[in-house]
Amino acid sequence: MELKQALQQLDLLQRKQIAYGHAMGLISYDGNTVAPKGSAANRAETLGILSGEIYMLSTSEETIALLDELHARREELDLKSRRIVEVMHKEIENTRKIPMDEYIAYQKLCVEAEDIWRKAKDANDYPLFMPYLKDLIEYTRRIAHYTHPDLPVYDALLDQYEKGLTREKCDQFFDTLRRELVPLIHKVAQAKQVDDSFLTGVFPLDKQRQLSDYVMQVMGIDRNHCGIGETEHPFTTGFTKYDVRITTHYYEKNFASSLYSVIHEGGHALYDLHPADDLAYTNIGGGVSMSIHESQSRFYENIIGRSRAFVSLIAPKLRELFPEINDRTDDELYKAFNKAQPSLIRTESDELHYCMHIMVRYELEQKLMDGTLTVEALPQEWNRLYKEYLGVDVPSDREGVLQDTHWAGGMFGYFPSYALGSAYGAQMLSVMQETVDVQSVIESGDLTPINCWLEEHIWKYGGLYEPGTLLETALGRPFDPMYFVQYLKQKFTEIYQL
Amino acid sequence: MELKQALQQLDLLQRKQIAYGHAMGLISYDGNTVAPKGSAANRAETLGILSGEIYMLSTSEETIALLDELHARREELDLKSRRIVEVMHKEIENTRKIPMDEYIAYQKLCVEAEDIWRKAKDANDYPLFMPYLKDLIEYTRRIAHYTHPDLPVYDALLDQYEKGLTREKCDQFFDTLRRELVPLIHKVAQAKQVDDSFLTGVFPLDKQRQLSDYVMQVMGIDRNHCGIGETEHPFTTGFTKYDVRITTHYYEKNFASSLYSVIHEGGHALYDLHPADDLAYTNIGGGVSMSIHESQSRFYENIIGRSRAFVSLIAPKLRELFPEINDRTDDELYKAFNKAQPSLIRTESDELHYCMHIMVRYELEQKLMDGTLTVEALPQEWNRLYKEYLGVDVPSDREGVLQDTHWAGGMFGYFPSYALGSAYGAQMLSVMQETVDVQSVIESGDLTPINCWLEEHIWKYGGLYEPGTLLETALGRPFDPMYFVQYLKQKFTEIYQL
Numbered sequence: 001m002e003l004k005q006a007l008q009q010l011d012l013l014q015r016k017q018i019a020y021g022h023a024m025g026l027i028s029y030d031g032n033t034v035a036p037k038g039s040a041a042n043r044a045e046t047l048g049i050l051s052g053e054i055y056m057l058s059t060s061e062e063t064i065a066l067l068d069e070l071h072a073r074r075e076e077l078d079l080k081s082r083r084i085v086e087v088m089h090k091e092i093e094n095t096r097k098i099p100m101d102e103y104i105a106y107q108k109l110c111v112e113a114e115d116i117w118r119k120a121k122d123a124n125d126y127p128l129f130m131p132y133l134k135d136l137i138e139y140t141r142r143i144a145h146y147t148h149p150d151l152p153v154y155d156a157l158l159d160q161y162e163k164g165l166t167r168e169k170c171d172q173f174f175d176t177l178r179r180e181l182v183p184l185i186h187k188v189a190q191a192k193q194v195d196d197s198f199l200t201g202v203f204p205l206d207k208q209r210q211l212s213d214y215v216m217q218v219m220g221i222d223r224n225h226c227g228i229g230e231t232e233h234p235f236t237t238g239f240t241k242y243d244v245r246i247t248t249h250y251y252e253k254n255f256a257s258s259l260y261s262v263i264h265e266g267g268h269a270l271y272d273l274h275p276a277d278d279l280a281y282t283n284i285g286g287g288v289s290m291s292i293h294e295s296q297s298r299f300y301e302n303i304i305g306r307s308r309a310f311v312s313l314i315a316p317k318l319r320e321l322f323p324e325i326n327d328r329t330d331d332e333l334y335k336a337f338n339k340a341q342p343s344l345i346r347t348e349s350d351e352l353h354y355c356m357h358i359m360v361r362y363e364l365e366q367k368l369m370d371g372t373l374t375v376e377a378l379p380q381e382w383n384r385l386y387k388e389y390l391g392v393d394v395p396s397d398r399e400g401v402l403q404d405t406h407w408a409g410g411m412f413g414y415f416p417s418y419a420l421g422s423a424y425g426a427q428m429l430s431v432m433q434e435t436v437d438v439q440s441v442i443e444s445g446d447l448t449p450i451n452c453w454l455e456e457h458i459w460k461y462g463g464l465y466e467p468g469t470l471l472e473t474a475l476g477r478p479f480d481p482m483y484f485v486q487y488l489k490q491k492f493t494e495i496y497q498l
Numbered sequence: 499m500e501l502k503q504a505l506q507q508l509d510l511l512q513r514k515q516i517a518y519g520h521a522m523g524l525i526s527y528d529g530n531t532v533a534p535k536g537s538a539a540n541r542a543e544t545l546g547i548l549s550g551e552i553y554m555l556s557t558s559e560e561t562i563a564l565l566d567e568l569h570a571r572r573e574e575l576d577l578k579s580r581r582i583v584e585v586m587h588k589e590i591e592n593t594r595k596i597p598m599d600e601y602i603a604y605q606k607l608c609v610e611a612e613d614i615w616r617k618a619k620d621a622n623d624y625p626l627f628m629p630y631l632k633d634l635i636e637y638t639r640r641i642a643h644y645t646h647p648d649l650p651v652y653d654a655l656l657d658q659y660e661k662g663l664t665r666e667k668c669d670q671f672f673d674t675l676r677r678e679l680v681p682l683i684h685k686v687a688q689a690k691q692v693d694d695s696f697l698t699g700v701f702p703l704d705k706q707r708q709l710s711d712y713v714m715q716v717m718g719i720d721r722n723h724c725g726i727g728e729t730e731h732p733f734t735t736g737f738t739k740y741d742v743r744i745t746t747h748y749y750e751k752n753f754a755s756s757l758y759s760v761i762h763e764g765g766h767a768l769y770d771l772h773p774a775d776d777l778a779y780t781n782i783g784g785g786v787s788m789s790i791h792e793s794q795s796r797f798y799e800n801i802i803g804r805s806r807a808f809v810s811l812i813a814p815k816l817r818e819l820f821p822e823i824n825d826r827t828d829d830e831l832y833k834a835f836n837k838a839q840p841s842l843i844r845t846e847s848d849e850l851h852y853c854m855h856i857m858v859r860y861e862l863e864q865k866l867m868d869g870t871l872t873v874e875a876l877p878q879e880w881n882r883l884y885k886e887y888l889g890v891d892v893p894s895d896r897e898g899v900l901q902d903t904h905w906a907g908g909m910f911g912y913f914p915s916y917a918l919g920s921a922y923g924a925q926m927l928s929v930m931q932e933t934v935d936v937q938s939v940i941e942s943g944d945l946t947p948i949n950c951w952l953e954e955h956i957w958k959y960g961g962l963y964e965p966g967t968l969l970e971t972a973l974g975r976p977f978d979p980m981y982f983v984q985y986l987k988q989k990f991t992e993i994y995q996l
Contacts, residue, residue, distance in 0.1 A: 015543070015547060016547055016551070018544075019543065019544040019547035019548055020548075022525070022540070022544045023521035023522075023524075023525060023544060023548060024521075026521075026524055026525060026528055027520070027521060027524060030524055030528065033532075034531075034532070034725055034727060035725060035741065036721060036722055036723050036724055036725045036741060036742075036743075037722050038720070038722035038723045038740060038741075039723060039737075039740055039741035041740065042520070042737065042738050042740040042741045043741070045513070045517065045779070046516075046517040046520045046521060046737075049513060049514055049517035050517055050518075050521060053514070053551070206704075222536070223534060224534055224535050224536035225534050225536045225537060226534055227532055227533060227534045229532060239537075239540065239544075240540050242536060242537055242539065242540040243533065243534060243536075243537035243540045243541070244534075245534075281543070
């Protein structure tokens, strides 16, 4: 086959894969947002069938021959095509290792399990979710064995979300955080506490919806290509760079929860919206890895969104929408949004304690995967670790082991990305400040120079480079968690006058 | 092949077709409801690809061989399987007649055209829509020539929406309506007019949303399987009987518009929700034809929803939600909801004038298809017929030729279904009243006996019988438009004291 012809076939194949991904992604998004509750089984049926179709397409003899040929001739390809071929070749190799019936059954299970998880969380009924979690773990283990027969299961899962990440690297990273942050957390606990009582009140949902629109506009998110929906657990999904959706959850008594969810998901959305145009409709047209993705979302949520300058920027709008906080100063708002205290819910945790929540999950996931922790004993162990790491008693599974959607969606090994992403973000800030006066930019209200830096160094590349390469190139030096530690120390020492 | 094995293959094939239909239907629904505006091209790309996939699946050698075999042996099959095979065999024959590239291009065109139509309507810019309409007509003609080479184009289109319907039958039907209704319309015009000025006011959208939920509950719609969204033009789409969506459009100054849209679409939804379970995931699991569908929606909207008993039933809720109409009597509301006067917008027309709106479209469609009317001259001709049939001057294309979505979605030949459906519904009422005391049932607030009659005679059969057979069996006699005429005469003679 002519190389040109082969590349055309590759383009068609990718467009088909993206189209199936769009359809399946939208069915999931719809299921999480507006679909009637009784439609879950129907959705599972459709997703099962479409998974089967995409499996057959991706593993057909024709596809394999095409990719084998292109892979063999990859040195003749330009950078973009070579990367596309390498990623797809690897993916097909992995997919082929999974028997088709198991692949389809697993997809169906994930859809059903998410639905049951939602019901279980609503009803605070962990036993309802338990058999699904058991099956999910079982499938995840089997699939990891198929795709990475030489790796321990949890290492295979880490590698899946972050190419090259190992348990050893994670352990080192979390050890550093533990060593450096636990003393800081203790100091904060003993300092004079911040008053955030005024963040509890009655904040009408329609005003909160207006706030979402406002803050997305401040962030420079192109609403022509980005929608917002409402779900139990906020998330972002991008079908292509031309159609990205974020979601949030509004609580009438607490506007800060949705505000910072929207900024977090907005950070993901900006990344998904800005890969270079010529990567669209390819397998490298989205974010490269989960931790790079989280570096963008948590950078926006915390480093930008919880900065003094940003709080001052949006404070007038907050006072306009919510008369209840009309008499609060910028400083009072800034401190309240940064109040650091141990808590139950990860997504509502402050920056300082956040990594403790991740460590709980990191430990539990490993034990669930290596079989040293049963699904039956999980809630108890969850509660024990929350007591140990965060000093809090978990009053219900709803606020405990059932709080996150990740495991229900089969996402084991994802959580470390949040902590890594947070740390990447802090180092990015440091590098960005060499050329951008970040504080002045935020004060100006026009975040373009920040977005330009991120687009130039991260977003535009999509999945063109391995995450490690992308990160080191953007940073101009190796990743070092001490940037994150220093950032937190400086910020919370100032707020708590330590 | 064993018959049993062939039927299993047929089941799998249908499940795939339903799954693709679900995905494509949802992408369209999403595009009409919550998708960001800039995502239309992406949606068109995906729908184009999925259309190609379903085309290949439905016309593969394997599929054709399977259907040919089953069709040859159809006498050995039970009623349900035989009907499934006959419908699919016919459909495949039709599809195969259309070249694949034209089939895909047409699907893409419909998606793009709907998007442009929306923009054109917003901007009152008919010329923007014109080239798309031209292409749509061109494609529709070509496709009708492929599928029905022996029929005039418009007859082919009628037959597509209503098996067995011809221009001759339509002409007879509309002639009867014209002969009988035009004198009545004149009498009403000269009578003392009904006051509906209190229906214009300020009716907050959140209250209107509550009204939608209330009225769907009154209708007995299972919300576990039926959602509601918001669109420019209300519609209903059912992916399977387990996942049905209706939409409405809220106008702050006019709650009656959305109220009766919801009842209309709710009538469609009830039909889509109630085919027998064993028809689900088959090609006969939905409504059998457009006019039978419209008979259900317009039966609910007008014959039930605009009846004196129904207005009295919902009046307390209306007064509770909208203090502005607190002092209005049931009789005043009843008459206001039934105010008969010529108007510009079909979907907001009263029952009496409604068929005049349809006749305009019926005439124009025929001329567009046979080439005696150009797309350029269409608005002028539209406006001329509105003057002739309804006596109104059309002030803008937005309120004229751009008002409906149908043509933008490639649906030519659909409009007569609305008028036929209205007339079917009136005859159904007459038959239903032989065993159900309809007025007492509505007064009781529990519409179950009405829904049971409809389920027993119409809904449960899905597409098991030809529409003509279904209708005559349900009615126990041939269709006769005079039931509709008598119903209208009685109702409007009473309201207008003629």
